[in-house]
Amino acid sequence: MSNNHIFIEKLRSSGLRPTKQRIKICKLLFDRKDTFHFTINDLSDSLRKITLDKISLATIYNTINAFKEKGYLKEISINSNKTYFDTNVSNHHHFFDENKKELIDLNDNDVGKIKIKKSLPGKKIKSIELLVKIANSN
Amino acid sequence: MSNNHIFIEKLRSSGLRPTKQRIKICKLLFDRKDTFHFTINDLSDSLRKITLDKISLATIYNTINAFKEKGYLKEISINSNKTYFDTNVSNHHHFFDENKKELIDLNDNDVGKIKIKKSLPGKKIKSIELLVKIANSN
DNA sequence: TTTAAATTTATAACGATTCTAAAGTAGAGT
DNA sequence: ACTCTACTTTAGAATCGTTATAAATTTAAA
Numbered sequence: 014m015s016n017n018h019i020f021i022e023k024l025r026s027s028g029l030r031p032t033k034q035r036i037k038i039c040k041l042l043f044d045r046k047d048t049f050h051f052t053i054n055d056l057s058d059s060l061r062k063i064t065l066d067k068i069s070l071a072t073i074y075n076t077i078n079a080f081k082e083k084g085y086l087k088e089i090s091i092n093s094n095k096t097y098f099d100t101n102v103s104n105h106h107h108f109f110d111e112n113k114k115e116l117i118d119l120n121d122n123d124v125g126k127i128k129i130k131k132s133l134p135g136k137k138i139k140s141i142e143l144l145v146k147i148a149n150s151n
Numbered sequence: 152m153s154n155n156h157i158f159i160e161k162l163r164s165s166g167l168r169p170t171k172q173r174i175k176i177c178k179l180l181f182d183r184k185d186t187f188h189f190t191i192n193d194l195s196d197s198l199r200k201i202t203l204d205k206i207s208l209a210t211i212y213n214t215i216n217a218f219k220e221k222g223y224l225k226e227i228s229i230n231s232n233k234t235y236f237d238t239n240v241s242n243h244h245h246f247f248d249e250n251k252k253e254l255i256d257l258n259d260n261d262v263g264k265i266k267i268k269k270s271l272p273g274k275k276i277k278s279i280e281l282l283v284k285i286a287n288s289n
Numbered sequence: 290t291t292t293a294a295a296t297t298t299a300t301a302a303c304g305a306t307t308c309t310a311a312a313g314t315a316g317a318g319t
Numbered sequence: 320a321c322t323c324t325a326c327t328t329t330a331g332a333a334t335c336g337t338t339a340t341a342a343a344t345t346t347a348a349a
């Protein structure tokens with residue numbers, strides 16, 4: 014109950030009405046020490062565990078898309094049937110564990126500086142995304 | 152008609168029967184000077200243009216998946232509803248033009264060496280994929 | 290040629306996501 | 320507190336890319 018006002022403010026300040034569904038999702042996503050990765054399905058399961066009155070799947074999609082637009086979430090580029098999101102919106106890269114189907118952050122110290130030497134006229138770089146796929150070594 | 156025997160051999164040598172559908176797809180994908188990127192939909196359209204007797208969508212999917220397994224095609228990691236394939240199976244990276252929704256190769260000279268300094272016990276790196284998203288600069 | 294296994298095919302099924310349109314809610318102005 | 324309007328939620332339908340199914344066809348080895 015305690016941190017609700019922070020999320021209410023966050024929502025209001027970005028033009029989103031602080032509904033109880035959005036506040037619950039905020040708390041689940043942002044009221045924690047470490048950032049994490051999730052799919053809509055993960056989130057849906059987690060919400061079902063922490064609240065009795067269920068939040069419609071459509072609302073979950075709506076909310077996550079709104080949060081992505083506002084820059085509170087990042088979508089990770091990966092060729093999967095599901096979309097992966099990251100609550101860490103700073104520039105960083107990822108391992109993708111092909112066995113566990115899970116993302117793991119790579120921070121700045123984990124990856125040497127990436128230099129893009131090519132440029133195209135009339136185009137500018139929007140993002141640089143590195144995905145390092147890993148799997149069990151045996 | 153000329154290069155069919157090459158593709159027939161290629162298919163046979165990898166345990167795939169050289170059917171006329173597969174040969175047609177081979178010619179479309181591999182009988183050209185430059186490699187390229189495509190989606191199943193692109194491929195389906197192209198096939199419809201070069202041949203009168205249509206190839207079933209199921210066959211196109213089957214064939215592309217078989218070619219991917221055999222290492223003749225690479226699937227590109229990108230968060231899109233469609234899957235992108237590349238006939239260039241060597242290690243390289245990509246620009247993704249968000250306006251045209253198209254991939255552009257980055258060769259070795261276009262990108263500085265990528266160093267991954269982190270490793271996880273029991274896991275080994277399967278691939279390193281860099282995607283640089285670009286868009287119109289105005 | 291015969292035959293078994295591989296392949297193609299149309300269509301159904303599937304799963305993630307988006308759309309729809311009706312019911313409910315928030316918040317500004319009375 | 321009440322009204323009004325725009326925003327939000329919701330269940331369920333629709334969509335779209337992809338995969339599964341099962342019957343018909345084709346390949347290639349004997």
